[in-house]
Amino acid sequence: PTWNRADSLRVGDIVLRPIDRQMEDIEHLSFAVDKRDKPNTGKFDAVPCSTLLMRLIGYYLSEGTIAYRDGRPEGLLFSFNAKEVDYINDVVHIADELLGLPVYIPKESNGGIQIAIWNAPLARWFLEQFSEHSKTKRIPGWVMKLPIGKQQALILAYWRGDGSVGDAEFEMSSNNENLLRQVRDMLLRSDILARVQDARDITVNHIRGRF
Numbered sequence: 001p002t003w004n005r006a007d008s009l010r011v012g013d014i015v016l017r018p019i020d021r022q023m024e025d026i027e028h029l030s031f032a033v034d035k036r037d038k039p040n041t042g043k044f045d046a047v048p049c050s051t052l053l054m055r056l057i058g059y060y061l062s063e064g065t066i067a068y069r070d071g072r073p074e075g076l077l078f079s080f081n082a083k084e085v086d087y088i089n090d091v092v093h094i095a096d097e098l099l100g101l102p103v104y105i106p107k108e109s110n111g112g113i114q115i116a117i118w119n120a121p122l123a124r125w126f127l128e129q130f131s132e133h134s135k136t137k138r139i140p141g142w143v144m145k146l147p148i149g150k151q152q153a154l155i156l157a158y159w160r161g162d163g164s165v166g167d168a169e170f171e172m173s174s175n176n177e178n179l180l181r182q183v184r185d186m187l188l189r190s191d192i193l194a195r196v197q198d199a200r201d202i203t204v205n206h207i208r209g210r211f
Contacts, residue, residue, distance in 0.1 A: 019185075019188045019189060020144070020145075020185065020189065021189065022145050023145055023146070023147055023148075024142070024145040024146070025049075025146060025147050025150075026049040026142060026146065027048070027049060028046040028047060028048060028049060029046075029047045029049050029053075029125075030044060030045055030046060030047065031044040031047065031121040031122055031124070031125045032121060032124070032125070033121050034120065034121070034124075036072075037120045037121060043098075043099055043100045044099075044121055044122075047098065047099065048098065049146070049150070050098070050150070051149065051150055051153035052094045052097060052098045052153075053094075053098060054143075054146075054150045054151070054153035054154040054157070055090065055094060055153050055154065055156065055157040056091065056094045056095075056098070056157070057126075057130065057143070057154050057157070058153070058154040058155065058156065058157025058158040058159075058160075058161070059078055059087070059090075059091055059157045059158075059160070059161060060076060060078070060126055060130060061130060061137055061139070061154075061158050061161075061179065062157070062158045062159075062160070062161025062162040063078045063079050063080060063161040063162075064076055064077065064078050064079075064126070065077050065079075065132055065133075066123055066126065066127050066132040067116060067118070067123065072120065073120060073123035073124050073127050074118060074119075074120050074123055075116050075117055075118040075119060075120075075122075075123050076116065076117045076119075076122060076123055076126060077114055077115070077116050078091055078114065078115050078116075078117075079112060079113075079114045080112065080113050080114075080115065081111060081112060081113075082108040082111050082112060082113050084160075087157075087160055087161075088105065088113065088115060090157075091103060091115060091117075092105075092115075095117050099117075099119070099122065101117055101118075101119055101122070102117075103115050103116065103117055104116040104117075104118065134174070134175055134176055135175055135176050136176070137176055137179050138178065138179060138182070139154075139179065139182040139183075139186075144182065144185065144186065148189055148190050151186045151189065151190070152190055154186070155183060155186055155187065155190075158172065158183060159172055162174055177196065180196050181196055184196050
């Protein structure tokens, strides 16, 4: 390969991009508890930075948002299709096994279910680390350097919310191009070929790739 100016490229040229192979594992995380928080039974002193947590993060990035009470973050909300029972049960399992927290599951409404984990320290941590709106959500640098197995757990849950698969390719769609580029970079770390395709309209971008 040779270095060339961008304005010298021609149709048929191949552009290579580096893959960041740096790896820094984290064993445990802690969520800060505020004196104004209501007492609860959550486990927050040493939360395992495990594949369970990574799946919860993936679900949040694709299907989650922050719930507020009196202007303060108080919980996480996840919106699923009522038929996505396995994904709902997975969030319930993660909340119980990892955090010792219950999940509130209301009745189905118009084919959808919005489940909730009510816990202020958890909500604040997700807000600080990942933001809350679809166009501003992000993956922090420490997640981008985790071992591949943990990153793959995040990607799996994210794909369950915003992905699909065809005969030859998988696809993930979002209005957040920066987030898609971060997911693409994690896929490349797993040696999974993926590319971000510009939006056909002004609202949706896509990752397409092959296993």
